[in-house]
Amino acid sequence: MSALAIERAVAINAVLRASKVCQKVFQNLVTSDTVIKKDRSPVTVADFSSQAVVNRILYESFPNDPIVGEEESGSLRGDSGKELRNKVLSLVNSVLDTPLNDNELLETIDRGNFPGGSSGRMWTLDPIDGTMGFIRGEQFCVGLALIIDGDVHLGVLGCPNFPVDLKAPEEETQICLADISSPSAASFCESVVAAHSSHGDAAKIASLLGITKPPLRMDSMCKYCAVARGDADIYLRLPVSIDYEENIWDHAAGCILIKEAGGVVSDIYNKPLDFSLGRTLKTNKGVVVAHSKIHGQVIDAVQQVILKK
Ligand SMILES: Nc1ncnc2c1ncn2[C@@H]1O[C@H](COP(=O)(O)OS(=O)(=O)O)[C@@H](OP(=O)(O)O)[C@H]1O
Numbered sequence: 001m002s003a004l005a006i007e008r009a010v011a012i013n014a015v016l017r018a019s020k021v022c023q024k025v026f027q028n029l030v031t032s033d034t035v036i037k038k039d040r041s042p043v044t045v046a047d048f049s050s051q052a053v054v055n056r057i058l059y060e061s062f063p064n065d066p067i068v069g070e071e072e073s074g075s076l077r078g079d080s081g082k083e084l085r086n087k088v089l090s091l092v093n094s095v096l097d098t099p100l101n102d103n104e105l106l107e108t109i110d111r112g113n114f115p116g117g118s119s120g121r122m123w124t125l126d127p128i129d130g131t132m133g134f135i136r137g138e139q140f141c142v143g144l145a146l147i148i149d150g151d152v153h154l155g156v157l158g159c160p161n162f163p164v165d166l167k168a169p170e171e172e173t174q175i176c177l178a179d180i181s182s183p184s185a186a187s188f189c190e191s192v193v194a195a196h197s198s199h200g201d202a203a204k205i206a207s208l209l210g211i212t213k214p215p216l217r218m219d220s221m222c223k224y225c226a227v228a229r230g231d232a233d234i235y236l237r238l239p240v241s242i243d244y245e246e247n248i249w250d251h252a253a254g255c256i257l258i259k260e261a262g263g264v265v266s267d268i269y270n271k272p273l274d275f276s277l278g279r280t281l282k283t284n285k286g287v288v289v290a291h292s293k294i295h296g297q298v299i300d301a302v303q304q305v306i307l308k309k
C-alpha cells in the first residue's frame, strides 16, 4: 500500500461527509433573504457542523493526531448557545455513524484548537473556506491537509459547487496545470472580496505582464483548484494590510494540490509558504501561484508593483 493511503481514504471520507452537511445547510437554511440581509447564521451552523464531522472522523482513525481547525465551540456553549448547538448536533448526527451527545460535540469541535508547530503530525482544517461564496451559492470548499514536521504531505479539497470536467465525470483523474510559456497569454484568479486581496495591485501586475484577460474572481481555495487543473494560470493573493497573517488552513491543501499538479507556490517575496510556525504563516506575505515556467516573471512583476509602494 502506498504511503499515507489510509490517511488519504479517511480524509476523503471526512471531507465528503462534511461537504454533504454544508449542502444540506444551504438547501435548508439559506434563502434569498439570507443574502439580502447579509445574515451569517447559516454559515455559522455549517462551519461548526463541518468541523465537528471532520474532527470526529479523524479522531475515530487517528485519535492521537492533533488538529489546527478554524472554529472553536464558544458560541455553542451554555444557555445562550443552546439553539445553535441543537441545530449543529442534529446535522452532525445525520451524517455520522455513531451519534454524539452535547458534550462530545463541543469536545470534538475543540479538538481543532492545536497551536501547530514544526514537529510531528497534525491536520489542518478549514470547515468552510469562502464563507461569502457559500452564502451566495457560489464557490466554497472544505479544506483538509496533513502536515508532518512542518511540511504538507496530503491535501483534500471538497468543492461541492465547482463544476466537474464534463469530459471525465465521476472518474479519478490526475490533473495538471496548463502548459504556458508566456505570462501575457495567462489568465489569473483572485479573491472576490477586495479586502482579502488587493484588486488594484493585481490589475497593475497584470498590465505589467501584458495580461489582457479579465480576472477570474472566485471565493475559497477553489482558486488553487482552478489553477491546478488549467482553468486559470496564475493565482494572486496580494496583501491588503501589513499586519494580516494568513491562516495555515486557508492554504495547506491548496498548496500541495498545486505542487502535485506541477506548479509553484510562494509568497510575494518568492519564499515558500512555511507551515511550521503555528496557526498562521507568520513569515510569509501574500501568495503567488503559477506554472514554473512563468512563476519567476510573475514574481518580478509583483515585486515591481508592491515593493515600489
Ligand atoms: N484581511 C484579510 N486578508 C486576507 N485573507 C483574509 C483576510 N481576512 C480574512 N481572510 C481570509 O480569507 C479567506 C477567504 O479568502 P477568499 O480568497 O476565499 O476570499 S473571497 O471570498 O474570494 O473574497 C477567509 O476564509 P474563511 O473565513 O474560511 O472564508 C479568511 O480566513
Ligand SMILES: [Mg+2]
Pocket: 126, 128, 129, 130, 249, 250
Ligand atoms: Mg478560509
Ligand SMILES: [Mg+2]
Pocket: 070, 126, 127, 128, 129, 130, 131
Ligand atoms: Mg472557514
Ligand SMILES: [Mg+2]
Pocket: 070, 131
Ligand atoms: Mg473564517
